[in-house]
Amino acid sequence: MGKKTALPKAIAAARLQLQKRLDYRFKDARLLDEAMTHASIDADINNQRLEFLGDRVINLIIADAVFAHAGDAREGILMRLYVDCIDNTALATLARDYQLDTTLWAAKGIDFAQNHKVLADALEALLGAIWLDGGLEAARDAVARIWGGRLQSLALKPADAKTRLNEYALAHYTDLPVYNLVARSGADHAPHFTIEVALDARTAEGSGASRRQAEQAAAEAWLKEVSA
Numbered sequence: 001m002g003k004k005t006a007l008p009k010a011i012a013a014a015r016l017q018l019q020k021r022l023d024y025r026f027k028d029a030r031l032l033d034e035a036m037t038h039a040s041i042d043a044d045i046n047n048q049r050l051e052f053l054g055d056r057v058i059n060l061i062i063a064d065a066v067f068a069h070a071g072d073a074r075e076g077i078l079m080r081l082y083v084d085c086i087d088n089t090a091l092a093t094l095a096r097d098y099q100l101d102t103t104l105w106a107a108k109g110i111d112f113a114q115n116h117k118v119l120a121d122a123l124e125a126l127l128g129a130i131w132l133d134g135g136l137e138a139a140r141d142a143v144a145r146i147w148g149g150r151l152q153s154l155a156l157k158p159a160d161a162k163t164r165l166n167e168y169a170l171a172h173y174t175d176l177p178v179y180n181l182v183a184r185s186g187a188d189h190a191p192h193f194t195i196e197v198a199l200d201a202r203t204a205e206g207s208g209a210s211r212r213q214a215e216q217a218a219a220e221a222w223l224k225e226v227s228a
Helices: 009-022 029-035 048-069 075-086 088-097 116-134 136-156 161-172 211-227
Strands: 178-185 192-199 202-208
Touching (some): 009 029, 009 136, 029 048, 048 075, 075 088, 075 136, 075 161, 088 116, 116 136, 161 192, 161 211, 192 211
16 A cells, blocks of 8 residues: 555646536535545545445436336346446446546556456445535436436347346246357367257257357347247
8 A cells, every 4th residue: 555645736637627527516525535546545545435335326326217217127127227337347437438547546556447446446436425425416416417328328228139038037937048068169269169048948059259159149049939
């Protein structure tokens, strides 16, 4: 852990710009400073506690927003839409959109481009700070601003075959599909996989250049058979 020194002027300026982008001015600026300080800078005052809180804040508000946005969608679809909003990749992307990579104070050795979790944690900490500073409605407003485009596009994003098969299984059976490797051939640089998927008493096979592609093809084949 590093010893905290004076806040760099560029980061201080970036924090002012962040508040403008959020259209939210912190009443207690120390909360923003804490949210935007990584543990590599200060072992005692950093964003870890706020990240814990913000994670729960985001989960609640996003779950509520997805529930309202998706109408009467089944649980499996709701879960897919929810995860699309709150996984580390989504959080890190949104954090970059709001330039938290210029706002977060962290040791120079930390590579934001490679470490999605650092930026994801920073975004969670920011929402935790807003919750403490302004309450639920302020946090809702911030989530609506930050996640707005993603929430609006959720229904337009088609689910892949494996996701659709999982949703079908949840609606009709008690078990999820099981994928098994049938064959692997080809050279190491150009492999070919064949996968069998089994659900209830029905099976189907699919092939592809990776296990993931083959599993997707098998799921698509299973769905086509059941709808034929």
